[in-house]
Amino acid sequence: MGSRFKYESEILDVDEGELIALVLEDTRITDATLAVAVPGEKTRITGIRDMVEPRFKVAGSGQVFPGVLGAVENVGDGRTHRLSGMTVIAAAEYEGTIRAGTTVQRSAILDMSGPGAEISRFSSYLHLVLSFKIAPGLGELDAHSAVQLAEYKVAQRLGQVTAKLSPVEIATYDLSKKDPALANVMLVQGCITDPQHVHSGVGYYGLSLRNSMSTFVHPNELFDGAVTVDTTRSGRGYYPTTWDWQNHPLVLELYAAHGKSLNFGGVVLQRIRFETSHGKEVGAQNAARLAKAMGADGALVTWIGGGNAFVDVMLTVRACEQNGIKTTLVTYENGGKEGKDSPVLFYIAEANAIVSTGSLDKVVELPAMDKVIGPYEQIKIFPFPGAARVPARGALSLEARDVMMGGADIWGQGEFRCAEY
């Protein structure tokens, strides 16, 4: 960090003053600071609201995060530069106005070394941590918008540093070249949304997905930030971060196999957690019909969510199989601290191919750290008002992995799974 922007020999210089000024353009934000977190350090980051990879569009229509940073324009074509070894983390102090339920604001922590670092897929990256406070009294949507704009503007500014440079490595993602001899495989991405909340949890070109039916998304749209998150509750538990959408491991893996062992047919973005059995059936069958109309022979099915949203996921697996689309489900498990409870809460016979990505319920003991980055010196393990605060620097005994950013591996980014003992 210094007083200029420059990228050379894998070293990024950033102008700290300019980035802080960029963030403080928003009068909803105060006390902004920047810090760097390095893998292996005894550092704990607190108050994490979201994480984003710096990207910048140098060719093609639109800009990254259409509908959020700029107009609603088509993205997914042309060339996008990325700084792949680092991220921008937004860490913000915010109390929220919603007092209970699934939409209550919450923040996550991340350890850069020790057992917490072994668990999280995010501890191996270099993070530029943007830490700030949000003006008191702001509602959730305003707070979200302040956090999101701040982190996206900073990330885009960093990406812009590479605008005139030639990339070290170029990857081409093109769905149009298909091998007719290979099976057509789609990703069916279920998303829990809270339609009662001002931000449903999943933004599509900046617009909240609510009770909508499934829609088709080109995977390149995800790379350019067409799908975003609610930053007052992302990164915690099963909620993905913006980084996860930009680097969706199942999308990347399907692309890696594209034209070699399968044809990647794109993404079905499906709203899940309908309130009624009727809604769940309609949503599930609608997703399967869309995949079938797109010519899918097979589908990876995965989800964001917990609780009864899993019923929607399982009904989707069934509906796909009934439509002749062979499925593999990718899911985390629960199962309780000792792994003796039911690992998932709904079973159907058709779900005969499941990849497990580990369990959210396991106890974790985190040692004390030397350094804390972020707005909170004291943190709440549980998000509800009145929950006890504990020193952020000290050893933490966690009943579950919710509070750790990346504590749940939702989409198979990591190498963990559960096995039967």
Added chain:
Amino acid sequence: MIKIVHVVNQFFAGLGGEEKAGLAVGVIEGSAGAARGLEPKLGDEGKIACTVYVGDNYFHEHKEEALKAILDAVGAAEPNVLVAGPAFNSGRYGLSCVEICNAVANALGIPCITAMHEENPGVGAYREFVNAWVYCLPTAEATTGMNDALARLARFAIRLARGEEIGSAAKEGYIGRGIRRIEKTDRRGATRAVEMLLKKINNQPFESELPMEVWDDTPPAPPLSQVKDRNIAVVTTSGVVPWGNPEIPTGANTISPSSKNSSLENGKRCTAATTWRT
């Protein structure tokens, strides 16, 4: 030197067949009967402190007394590990092996290992106990598999006694107990997912990482012809709490773990005189 207590039925203790199935619990110093092949398999690393036997019928007809006598005998011997069986496809014997292991593990904190054929009814009980301190190895259906079963029991017993980490059921070869634990694999989940799907699409064999339990649908009972003056019990898993949910801390999320329904856990009835809600 690892100390082992070996639990067997009357037959494997060498005391007789079906006509002796009523034998009460007894203790023989060292190893005994047809199961005495276990000790040589331990090599220099362990010895059988004593053999505890119980008749197949006696155990099931006098379970409380039998378990008490077995716990006393095992407790007195202070073994590092308990071995029960192998029971092969003998149903009563398999069940008693599993129940004895479960009781000893719970009461005395001693790791236990048994062995039987996968279709032995004892395996069903073993899966239901879900006891992290009890392991069951699969065996052949009949005693022709004795030598192999004793060798594997001995190896497993030594590892348990040494406190070695025991891996997953698939890796170690014991019968799974339905306990799900995290392990690290050599490939990330996304890679495994594409591989599994391709195998499924191409009709090649694949193994799901989370086996499905398949439940039967239970049709609702036909309606009562007359509702008036009938006594009706409502059985529900909907998590009922007393009206107003007084047990929950103020301001807590309604799905807080503290909302566990203690009234039901204590076995009390939710009588109609109280108002309940979900």
